[in-house]
Amino acid sequence: MGDFNLTVILDAIRRSTGGLSRVELAQIVGLSPQTISNISRRLLDQHLIVEAGKEGNGPGKPRTILRLNPGGQYAIGVHLDPAVTTFVVLDLVGEVVQHARTTTPGGGNPAAVIATIASTIETLIADSGVDRSRIAGIGVAAPGPINLDQGTVVDPPLLPGWDRVELRDALRDATGYPVLVDKDVTSAAVAETWAGGPSGAGSFIFMYMGTGIGCGLVLNDEVVRGTSGNAGEIGHIMVDPDGPPCDCGMRGCVKSSCIPQAQVAEAAREGILEGPLEGLSAAEIQDGFASLCRLADEGNTQAAAILDRSAVLVARAASVVANALDVERVVFGGPYWAHISARYLSIIPDIINDGSAAGVIHDVDVVSSGVGDDVGAVGAACLVLEHTLAPRAQRLLLET
Numbered sequence: 001m002g003d004f005n006l007t008v009i010l011d012a013i014r015r016s017t018g019g020l021s022r023v024e025l026a027q028i029v030g031l032s033p034q035t036i037s038n039i040s041r042r043l044l045d046q047h048l049i050v051e052a053g054k055e056g057n058g059p060g061k062p063r064t065i066l067r068l069n070p071g072g073q074y075a076i077g078v079h080l081d082p083a084v085t086t087f088v089v090l091d092l093v094g095e096v097v098q099h100a101r102t103t104t105p106g107g108g109n110p111a112a113v114i115a116t117i118a119s120t121i122e123t124l125i126a127d128s129g130v131d132r133s134r135i136a137g138i139g140v141a142a143p144g145p146i147n148l149d150q151g152t153v154v155d156p157p158l159l160p161g162w163d164r165v166e167l168r169d170a171l172r173d174a175t176g177y178p179v180l181v182d183k184d185v186t187s188a189a190v191a192e193t194w195a196g197g198p199s200g201a202g203s204f205i206f207m208y209m210g211t212g213i214g215c216g217l218v219l220n221d222e223v224v225r226g227t228s229g230n231a232g233e234i235g236h237i238m239v240d241p242d243g244p245p246c247d248c249g250m251r252g253c254v255k256s257s258c259i260p261q262a263q264v265a266e267a268a269r270e271g272i273l274e275g276p277l278e279g280l281s282a283a284e285i286q287d288g289f290a291s292l293c294r295l296a297d298e299g300n301t302q303a304a305a306i307l308d309r310s311a312v313l314v315a316r317a318a319s320v321v322a323n324a325l326d327v328e329r330v331v332f333g334g335p336y337w338a339h340i341s342a343r344y345l346s347i348i349p350d351i352i353n354d355g356s357a358a359g360v361i362h363d364v365d366v367v368s369s370g371v372g373d374d375v376g377a378v379g380a381a382c383l384v385l386e387h388t389l390a391p392r393a394q395r396l397l398l399e400t
């Protein structure tokens with residue numbers, strides 16, 4: 001039980017804002033002063049915590065405050081998106097100390113993509129100046145569906161050739177570090193709980209606006225992964241009964257009507273954007289969507305109408321999930337969010353609150369991620385830190 005107590009103590013210190021004394025720790029975690037003292041010694045020896053000054057002006061001896069040591073351990077986070085791959089080095093308190101972004105190589109060759117990821121990680125570590133021995137591992141946020149047990153990516157949209165690719169093992173072999181793989185939307189939710197500040201507490205859904213739209217779920221401070229790690233698939237919530245047909249046989253699903261691809265196609269159909277309507281690559285969708293947002297911001301009313309309409313549809317989907325789980329907050333983020341945040345936040349909060357089943361009892365806050373644009377990569381790194389620090393019931397196994 002020694003290691004479990006150790007993670008309990010580390011987690012309590014992490015969750016405190018200004019650190020904790022040994023006496024406070026004993027009260028919070030319910031272990032004996034002797035156990036607290038022994039484990040604190042081990043954590044100090046491992047450089048995972050530091051003694052950070054003394055506190056107390058009442059009678060008795062001032063208490064030494066224990067805090068996490070930011071440089072005590074690091075984690076690498078990688079967010080594999082069909083268009084862009086983002087990399088971060090995170091320290092033990094969840095601060096980004098190094099960051100990189102590359103275009104995800106197309107061409108349907110996963111082995112080449114994994115080799116590029118591995119070499120970028122090498123450069124990232126060298127640039128960060130971080131001691132390699134203090135890097136606990138690599139977390140990868142990937143588009144779903146994923147097979148958590150096998151660490152494989154299973155045929156996600158817009159990543160041709162990625163059918164049952166053994167991402168975890170291949171990246172471990174290429175880098176020598178332990179690797180964890182989780183779904184992008186789940187990683188985003190994990191990041192929010194670790195590094196999002198007030199928006200990451202309690203019960204919320206994380207609406208992930210990427211090449212696809214997914215949903216991370218956090219109930220009572222615990223990230224919900226579901227039976228296989230694939231919770232949060234909201235692509236077939238119907239949001240527009242007259243909308244475009246979906247591959248599931250219905251019409252107007254999230255997947256057929258509100259993802260960026262749908263708006264880019266609509267804009268092309270209306271002649272606002274040039275180019276083909278179908279068969280676009282992830283990079284073309286990203287460029288097209290950025291152009292559409294720019295046009296709307298410059299006053300093009302047709303472009304603005306397409307985006308405003310999509311905000312209404314996304315709000316309907318978020319409302320269904322928020323009601324099903326009775327959450328206090330809807331957090332928006334992901335790679336496309338920065339383009340649309342102002343517009344969406346002027347439309348979505350009213351729709352969610354007007355449609356709230358518990359509206360007479362509590363409001364639902366609608367906010368932007370407190371983590372920012374790198375939320376997927378930060379979350380992937382947090383998975384590694386979580387494995388090191390947090391005494392969760394549902395622990396992911398770090399393959400070594």
Ligand SMILES: [Zn+2]
Pocket residue numbers: 235236237246247248249250253254255256
């Ligand atoms: Zn559908």
